[in-house]
Amino acid sequence: MLVLMFATVLALTAAQPTVEDLQTDFETARPCQHEVDGREVWEGKKAFFIASYTKQAAELDPSLVGADAVLRDDNSPDVIGEFETACSD
Numbered sequence: 001m002l003v004l005m006f007a008t009v010l011a012l013t014a015a016q017p018t019v020e021d022l023q024t025d026f027e028t029a030r031p032c033q034h035e036v037d038g039r040e041v042w043e044g045k046k047a048f049f050i051a052s053y054t055k056q057a058a059e060l061d062p063s064l065v066g067a068d069a070v071l072r073d074d075n076s077p078d079v080i081g082e083f084e085t086a087c088s089d
Contacts, residue, residue: 015073017046022069025049032087040067041086047071048083 017025025044032041040051052066072080 016071021046026067026069030087032083033089034086036082036086041083042067043083043087048080048087050083 022044025046026042026049029042029044029049032043035041036050039053042049048070049067050070052068070079070083
């Protein structure tokens, strides 16, 4: 039983993208036409991205964009539906 639980946890961990995967995904994500909660949204292959509430870095350097990843597997269908609508043409 313990081996099965360990294997399940390992499989779930392996399925999640790494920080490097998400950074690359964000860099190639397309901007969406609509916002979610008044924040910019991008659609990547691995996740949606939403402009971060933390804008201190952007205030210091406007070329910096802070965003939070919104993983499809970690959110409810309603939340993902909002992002899909924001990114539909």
